[in-house]
Amino acid sequence: MNIIESTTSAWNIITRNKARSFLTMLGIVIGVMAVIIVMSVGAGAQSLIINQVKGLGSNLVVVLPGASEEDGPPASALGIVITTLTYEDGQAIMRDACQCIEDLAVYTTGNDIITADDTTIRGNYTGTSAAYIDVEDTEVLTGRFFSEDEEKSYATVAVLGSGIRDELFGDEDPLGKRIRIGKVNFTVIGTMKERGVSGFQNQDNQLFIPISTAQKLLLGINHVNYIRMKVDVPENVEVAMEDVRQILRDRHDIKPDESPDFSVRSMAQGLDALTSITNALKFFLVAIASIALVVGGFGIMNIMLATVQERTREIGLRKAVGATSRQITFQFLIESMVITFVGGTIGILLGVLISVLVAVVAQQMGYSWDLVITTSSILLGWGVSVGIGLVFGIIPARRASMLNAIDALRYE
Amino acid sequence: MPKLIEVKNLKKHYQNEEVITHILHGVTFDIDKGEFVSIMGPSGSGKSTLMHILGFLDTLSEGSFFFEGVDVGMLSGDQLAYMRGRKIGFVFQAFNLLNRSTTLENVMLPLLYTDVPKKERIQRATELLERVGLGHRLNYTPGKLSGGEKQRVAIARALVNNPEVIFADEPTGNLDSKSGQQVMKILQELNDAGHSIILVTHEKYTAEHAKRIIRLKDGLIESDRVVAQRQRAVEGNDLMK
Numbered sequence: 001m002n003i004i005e006s007t008t009s010a011w012n013i014i015t016r017n018k019a020r021s022f023l024t025m026l027g028i029v030i031g032v033m034a035v036i037i038v039m040s041v042g043a044g045a046q047s048l049i050i051n052q053v054k055g056l057g058s059n060l061v062v063v064l065p066g067a068s069e070e071d072g073p074p075a076s077a078l079g080i081v082i083t084t085l086t087y088e089d090g091q092a093i094m095r096d097a098c099q100c101i102e103d104l105a106v107y108t109t110g111n112d113i114i115t116a117d118d119t120t121i122r123g124n125y126t127g128t129s130a131a132y133i134d135v136e137d138t139e140v141l142t143g144r145f146f147s148e149d150e151e152k153s154y155a156t157v158a159v160l161g162s163g164i165r166d167e168l169f170g171d172e173d174p175l176g177k178r179i180r181i182g183k184v185n186f187t188v189i190g191t192m193k194e195r196g197v198s199g200f201q202n203q204d205n206q207l208f209i210p211i212s213t214a215q216k217l218l219l220g221i222n223h224v225n226y227i228r229m230k231v232d233v234p235e236n237v238e239v240a241m242e243d244v245r246q247i248l249r250d251r252h253d254i255k256p257d258e259s260p261d262f263s264v265r266s267m268a269q270g271l272d273a274l275t276s277i278t279n280a281l282k283f284f285l286v287a288i289a290s291i292a293l294v295v296g297g298f299g300i301m302n303i304m305l306a307t308v309q310e311r312t313r314e315i316g317l318r319k320a321v322g323a324t325s326r327q328i329t330f331q332f333l334i335e336s337m338v339i340t341f342v343g344g345t346i347g348i349l350l351g352v353l354i355s356v357l358v359a360v361v362a363q364q365m366g367y368s369w370d371l372v373i374t375t376s377s378i379l380l381g382w383g384v385s386v387g388i389g390l391v392f393g394i395i396p397a398r399r400a401s402m403l404n405a406i407d408a409l410r411y412e
Numbered sequence: 413m414p415k416l417i418e419v420k421n422l423k424k425h426y427q428n429e430e431v432i433t434h435i436l437h438g439v440t441f442d443i444d445k446g447e448f449v450s451i452m453g454p455s456g457s458g459k460s461t462l463m464h465i466l467g468f469l470d471t472l473s474e475g476s477f478f479f480e481g482v483d484v485g486m487l488s489g490d491q492l493a494y495m496r497g498r499k500i501g502f503v504f505q506a507f508n509l510l511n512r513s514t515t516l517e518n519v520m521l522p523l524l525y526t527d528v529p530k531k532e533r534i535q536r537a538t539e540l541l542e543r544v545g546l547g548h549r550l551n552y553t554p555g556k557l558s559g560g561e562k563q564r565v566a567i568a569r570a571l572v573n574n575p576e577v578i579f580a581d582e583p584t585g586n587l588d589s590k591s592g593q594q595v596m597k598i599l600q601e602l603n604d605a606g607h608s609i610i611l612v613t614h615e616k617y618t619a620e621h622a623k624r625i626i627r628l629k630d631g632l633i634e635s636d637r638v639v640a641q642r643q644r645a646v647e648g649n650d651l652m653k
Binding site for chain 2: 005013016313314316317318319320321322323324325326327405406409
């Protein structure tokens, strides 16, 4: 009896009792489905997170105040305020660093009461440079962004994000209107195109004002929260970062053996860190989903043991007509593997279907969610399910093969 | 030319923990090719155990058993399975057919474990089913057959591997007398055609269809003699073509 015949014979035996066979394979169906969904949804969520970061531009270099390990969180993320990074640092970088830095913007952020006509809300504002629009690769929808002159001259002009515009003005055209941030009056000169969530910050729910205005008139500070710059091509990112480090060390008067009071990061590094974190999460989720597979495996072992009991006479007969113990083992192993293979196939189909649904729904909701179903996850699903059939089929198959033919023939 | 079966001082005992149960106390006999032998005896006489040993299903404890000159006591488990699959055919009292397989599949079963190609398996099984008068029932499952028909399927299955000898263990035990007659008639006709047959039964009348009767009692041969007045199974239909 060759493998094809054994498989067809196993298939016939399985299809004779469809309800039971289906219940037997249900554990594997659910397990494989869970693994496929988790792998696909995990990859989709990963793509969502990474697209968020990429949305900022992948040639981006960021300077954060405070020293930090290359991969660890910067000091500023831990709530420590470091005031050594300034507007002038940004200007110096633009002036002295390599020409590969195309645009540079400094940022400071605040939160205050914002009033327009009769609407008052609490909102976030970002004080930034005129180059913001180029660094962040975004556009104004109406009006204009503030100019470099306005950036330097404490101009009281504001550009509204699309969300805050709706909140403050509804359907009205806000251009030329006056708003109040804290105690300072501003003129609205533009509105931004809707951007959605990018860099984990809702860019639409804030308004943008010149950096000098934010520092001096609203916050009363001299430092900036961070600096972002756009490098022309990815190959120059390393050069630009090195230049920035050198310039800032000079300006901050840091001796060669001292650690700097700032850190320079590239988006690529950030992406790497994010990818490794999300990979770990994905792995963890797959590990949890795999528990279902193991449970399914025990279910199959249970049923196969019952089947061996039930088919004792058949096994005895097969031995009496010349089957060796090995052939009996083989037959039962093939049966459990066919069950798990079919279960795995159904699981893969359902898993793919649900993954597609999740991706379609997420995309409909406006997330940049990639549908990721890899061949490797499907092959893995098949491999694991057949492997489970093999592993959990061995004990029942061995038991069948060790039955004594005479006792088995007499078994009632 | 070696004898089909040579048994010398064969003993069998089972050990169950501390208790040793002696079943066969030393039996000696030969069977030639082409013989039709009944092994008779009351229950507990050891006839089933003897048949299991002769049929390579069980091993002996002492003595010797040669099959066509081969010392069966020296064979491994796989070699015994090989012998079962090629040298003998079994017919059981309880038929032992696979209820979910068709008659054709049932008859082909022993060939599954040989190298016979599928096409030839189907051909041989079909021919044999026709020979026992069931050519019109190839795709029936055993559940739809009468007892006599089931036993004829079992006989076809016993023949499919061209065995040297057919073992029939109470083949008429579960049948009415008419079906029993049919079965005995087929066995006699097979013997007439040259097949060796060993019949195990406790019924004198059935045993007398053979040419020779070995009577067992308490694990020993009580008598071993040729049947003087042999019963000839007569049944209306000529089942063997």
